[in-house]
Amino acid sequence: MIAATSSESGKTMITCGLLQALVNRRMKVTSFKCGPDYIDPMFHSKVIGTKSRNIDTFFADKNTIYYLMNKATKDMDISVIEGVMGYYDGLAGISTEASSYDVANATNTPVVLVVNCRGMSLSILPIIKGFLEFKENSCIKGVILNQISEMMYPQIKKLIEENLSIKVFGYVPVLKDLVIESRHLGLVTPNEITDLKEKLNKLSDQFEKTININEIINLANSAKELEYNKPQVLKLEGNPKVAVAYDEAFCFYYQENIELLKEMGATVEYFSPIRDKKLPKNISGLILGGGYPELYAEALSNNKAMLEEIKYAIDKGLPCIAECGGFMYLHESMEDNENKFHNMVGVIGGKTYKTSKLGRFGYINLKAIKDNFLCNKGSSIKAHEFHYWDSESSGESFIAEKPLRKRSWNCINSTNNLLAGFPHLYYYSNTEIPQEFIKRCIEFGGLS
Numbered sequence: 001m002i003a004a005t006s007s008e009s010g011k012t013m014i015t016c017g018l019l020q021a022l023v024n025r026r027m028k029v030t031s032f033k034c035g036p037d038y039i040d041p042m043f044h045s046k047v048i049g050t051k052s053r054n055i056d057t058f059f060a061d062k063n064t065i066y067y068l069m070n071k072a073t074k075d076m077d078i079s080v081i082e083g084v085m086g087y088y089d090g091l092a093g094i095s096t097e098a099s100s101y102d103v104a105n106a107t108n109t110p111v112v113l114v115v116n117c118r119g120m121s122l123s124i125l126p127i128i129k130g131f132l133e134f135k136e137n138s139c140i141k142g143v144i145l146n147q148i149s150e151m152m153y154p155q156i157k158k159l160i161e162e163n164l165s166i167k168v169f170g171y172v173p174v175l176k177d178l179v180i181e182s183r184h185l186g187l188v189t190p191n192e193i194t195d196l197k198e199k200l201n202k203l204s205d206q207f208e209k210t211i212n213i214n215e216i217i218n219l220a221n222s223a224k225e226l227e228y229n230k231p232q233v234l235k236l237e238g239n240p241k242v243a244v245a246y247d248e249a250f251c252f253y254y255q256e257n258i259e260l261l262k263e264m265g266a267t268v269e270y271f272s273p274i275r276d277k278k279l280p281k282n283i284s285g286l287i288l289g290g291g292y293p294e295l296y297a298e299a300l301s302n303n304k305a306m307l308e309e310i311k312y313a314i315d316k317g318l319p320c321i322a323e324c325g326g327f328m329y330l331h332e333s334m335e336d337n338e339n340k341f342h343n344m345v346g347v348i349g350g351k352t353y354k355t356s357k358l359g360r361f362g363y364i365n366l367k368a369i370k371d372n373f374l375c376n377k378g379s380s381i382k383a384h385e386f387h388y389w390d391s392e393s394s395g396e397s398f399i400a401e402k403p404l405r406k407r408s409w410n411c412i413n414s415t416n417n418l419l420a421g422f423p424h425l426y427y428y429s430n431t432e433i434p435q436e437f438i439k440r441c442i443e444f445g446g447l448s
Helices: 011-024 039-048 062-073 100-107 124-133 153-164 196-210 213-221 255-263 293-302 304-315 325-329 432-444
Strands: 002-004 029-034 053-055 078-082 111-116 140-146 167-172 241-245 250-252 267-271 285-288 320-323 331-335 341-343 348-354 362-368 380-385 389-391 398-401 408-411 418-421
Touching (some): 002 078, 011 029, 011 078, 029 062, 039 196, 111 124, 167 196, 285 325, 285 432
Parallel strands (some): 111 140, 140 167
16 A cells, blocks of 8 residues: 555555556556545556455455455455545544544554655654554565655664654655646546647656665565355346446446446446437436536537436436436536536526535435435435535435534435435445335337
8 A cells, every 4th residue: 555644645656656657667457545535546547557445444344345445456466545635534533433543453454554755854853763663563664765866765774764664765856847836625637638648658767766666566475364154146147238328428437337337237328418419218217426527617618419318318217326426417407617607408407506615514324215217215325525516406315414413404305216415325335225216217228
């Protein structure tokens, strides 16, 4: 695992550069991201050429995590996990649960801690010492020093290894031209960086000079095997085709969710609400995921043929799950990032509008307040919210409860064939809900 003392310490840059270096060495590489983040795995996927995945100890129990990790790492040479936030930062900001440390401890993964050394020299040592000693089994086996000069590095390395008895795996100098940009929801997506591959290869070249990659590979080889029982997944007969929106506006999906739908018997076909004029043929279900629809609101609104297709299909009873950006897209109108409103699908009444700050944010436990088309009253599933937009029609079908906090709110619109709201659902936390979705798709038949 590549973890860090805090956010913005260089985790993503160093993880992606390391992944590229491993790929350039012709190793078969897989990767994971701690927590619910969608964007970092997209960068990983661009590097390694296959889908990166999330590991989350809030969303899933140990056995499920072990199963998903083993499934993803089959026939691979090495796996790299990118941490989230500061190493010990977990639920509600007051617990280590669901932190990078929690994942490392649960999976017995050796950790390399990234320390941003900007503005420090000897003070680097007590920071590392604190992280090593905060928990008895920290899992931290070494450090990488980020933003430190070539001149200062040998001296600090010597002091760390002599005083703290921990390995320094190398350093990264200040690399102003290799920074991955950010925006209001986090990093920009990889498709928006035209010279991404060039940047990644420059990082790889740099790391081959200043990071001991061979020793990191040796460290990875020390990780223990994870034993698990394969979760029972019911495969349904009928092979329903599920259309999944996927383009620049809708690109936030947990790979585990998509694969679980396939294991349950569905065929998945992707389409673009920006460019395609029609939905895929003979579909039995529709999923509209999260993303950045506000940045493409004009293009989405101008594609009136697709707006009409989706409204017609949902009105006809096509089973549909819409999350966050997909939920926003179903409104009568959406405010874009420039404060202009655009007509959208019109299945959800009212408008979705821009706010000045994150509203409902973080992990949530969802519980159904009433029966809906995917579960009965009282059923629960784990989810995550992260959005700067809000809605005049957030919904009243579920109650969202913050773990370790007293805060809760109602959310999600439901009809006989629609579940739509801001929360991003994690299917493995209650497999009966995606299973019911597949059943409803089979019952519906096909939309020609």
